[in-house]
Amino acid sequence: MNTPTLKRVVFLLLLTLVTVAFGWVLKPFFGAVFWAVTLALMFDPIYQRILRAVRGRTNLSALITLLICLVIVILPMALVTSTLVAEASALAQRIKGGELNFRLYFQQILSALPHWLLDWLDRLGLSNLQGVLDRVSSGLAQAGQVLASNALAIGQNTFDFLVSFVIMLYLLFFLLRDGRDLSKLVLESAPMERDHTSYLLRKFTTVVRATVKGNVVVAVVQGALGGLAFWVLGIHAAVFWGVVMALLSLLPAVGAALVWVPVAIYLISTDAVLQGVGLIIWGVLAIGLSDNLLRPLLVGKDTKMPDYLVLVSTIGGMSLFGLNGFVIGPTITAMFMAFWALFNRGDDETLEGG
Structure with missing residues (x-):
């Protein structure tokens, strides 16, 4: 292998290594980066219209677009999330206190089934309906508690959520402002x-x-x-x-x-x-x-x-x-x-x- 070829191979290996390392560094904030890129792609047409209206002032256009994104997307999601956490907490308490009894609900459904349908279930090998009922109701109760606890985890991990949220907004501003330049850089740099x-x-x-x-x-x-x-x-x-x-x-x-x-x-x-x-x-x-x-x-x-x-x-x-x-x-x-x-x-x- 001659010297120029060796240098090229070493350079490509180092380039690959640095790129993988950069992705590894960004991994903890994957969600923030991902949604910043996604929202930038979604709101770029609005940014371009505002940019023409403010006569090419990129910072002002990106700031206005970011505020529009907050009003249209992020604030409504925050309101729904807060309501969701409150209702999930109340739902978990009702399940824990026995006010919501999935076993009773399934028992009421089974009691309302016609005899021919119950006989048909017996012929299918589901004769022990009580055992099936206990397993299903237990699984539903656990699923309800898991859903509620996951919703409550949003409130428990407030700091991590706020950090990711701020990073997403920060990146979104610059991706809106410099997105077209970045796409041109990718277009010129890609080996294709x-x-x-x-x-x-x-x-x-x-x-x-x-x-x-x-x-x-x-x-x-x-x-x-x-x-x-x-x-x-x-x-x-x-x-x-x-x-x-x-x-x-x-x-x-x-x-x-x-x-x-x-x-x-x-x-x-x-x-x-x-x-x-x-x-x-x-x-x-x-x-x-x-x-x-x-x-x-x-x-x-x-x-x-x-x-x-x-x-x-x-x-x-x-x-x-x-x-x-x-x-x-x-x-x-x-x-x-x-x-x-x-x-x-x-x-x-x-x-x-x-």
């Missing part, structure tokens, strides 16, 4: 064809915007519709269950039905037939159709990914990266498709579709 790098950056931006916009809109709509229905029916902790339905709605095809369907069954089995049927109608027509109409329009259309890939990548992303995975999973999948499109097809054909 300029057109390929430009196409991939556009694809990444489009997918992140579409995923966040679509999933967040669907989650907010479904959570609000579900919470409203529970509030009208007089179900305790309507905000808490609305937030749970919003989080579950991040999973396409199943989502909020995991909450409102059991509640509707319970209402029907306890002679509240009108309320139960009304909840089913509301769940199917309002909550369910909002997912079927909004998600393909906001997510699949812009990402150009089929629904089954959106579903699998969302579930896989959330299983690996937690809540952040509802953005990371589809983004990785879309970039996977984009790289293979560049590899398999002609450059001109691929870039025209990008």
